[in-house]
Each structure stands twice: as C-alpha cells, then as structure tokens.
Amino acid sequence: MKRYHRSEKDKIIAGVCGGLAEAWHISPLLLRIGFVIAAMINGVGLVAYLLLWLFMAPESATYTNTDEMVRGNVAEMRQRVKTLGRDAQSAVGETKGQFGQASDSTKKTLLVGAVLVGVGLLVLLRNVGVLGWVFRLWPLAVIAIGAVLLLNNLKERD
DSSP, X not given: OOOOOBOSSSOSSSSHHHHHHHHHTSOHHHHHHHHHHHHHTTTHHHHHHHXXXXXSOBTTOOOSSHHHHHHXXXXXXXXXXXXXXXXXXXXXXXXXXXXXXXXXXXXHHHHHHHHHHHHHHHHHHHHHTSOGGGGGSHHHHHHHHHHHHHHHHHHHHO
C-alpha cells in the first residue's frame, strides 16, 4: 500500500501538493493550480488542503499513532500561521509611511496583491449581482494595468 506523506523538499505551505505529486508521479504545480481553482469554488480546495495537512504526516515523521500525528500537525499549522502573520505584518510595516523607500520586490508584491484583491472584489460583486456591467469592460482594466507596468519599467530605465 502506498504511504502518503507531506514533502519536506517540495513545499510552499505545508508540502501537501509536493507529497501527493510524488506519490502520483505528476507535477506539484498541477496540484497547486487544482487546489487554487477548487478553493475558488465554495472553498472546497482550501478545506481539502487543510484536511490533508492535518491527516498526512511529514516525510520524515515517526509518529507512533494517529493522535500524536494530528497533534503534531496542529502544532505545525499554528506555528505556520504565526509565521505568515509576522511576515505579513513586517511587509506592511516596512512600507508603511515610507512606500517610496520600499524595495522593488515589495512594491511589486503590493501591486500584485492589490490587483488580486481588486479582481476578487469584482468577481464577488458580480456573483452577488452588483456591477454586472464591469465584466464587459474588463479588457480595459487589463490594458490599463499592462500600460502602467510598461510605463513604470520605462521610467526605471531612464
């Protein structure tokens, strides 16, 4: 019987996709994309990922029973959430009040995050029935974002 485990070498959050990809001999990128798409469908992907994280042991773990494994995984989840919270807080703290002095990667990360929040908000409003007309104009938003990125790149070269 195949033993499923979370990968310690190929992990972004918890190694669930890396471990499953190794067991199924497929690309972990495909699984990650699948989980993200499933997360957008009523949160199914997020729930599935969290359950797999909870019930799959790390690759090098030597737990004696399932209860011990689940307790260890919960402790790992708690620590990972704290780490992600600190990282997010420090990213916001670095740029707060001094956005002009922030690194280029921080600016790009903030831009991508703002775009994702904006797109998510538009999709939510459309699903609720508000702003249906916005989706007729979405190509303009894509053009505008592309133009801003190109202009910023040209300014940096000068």
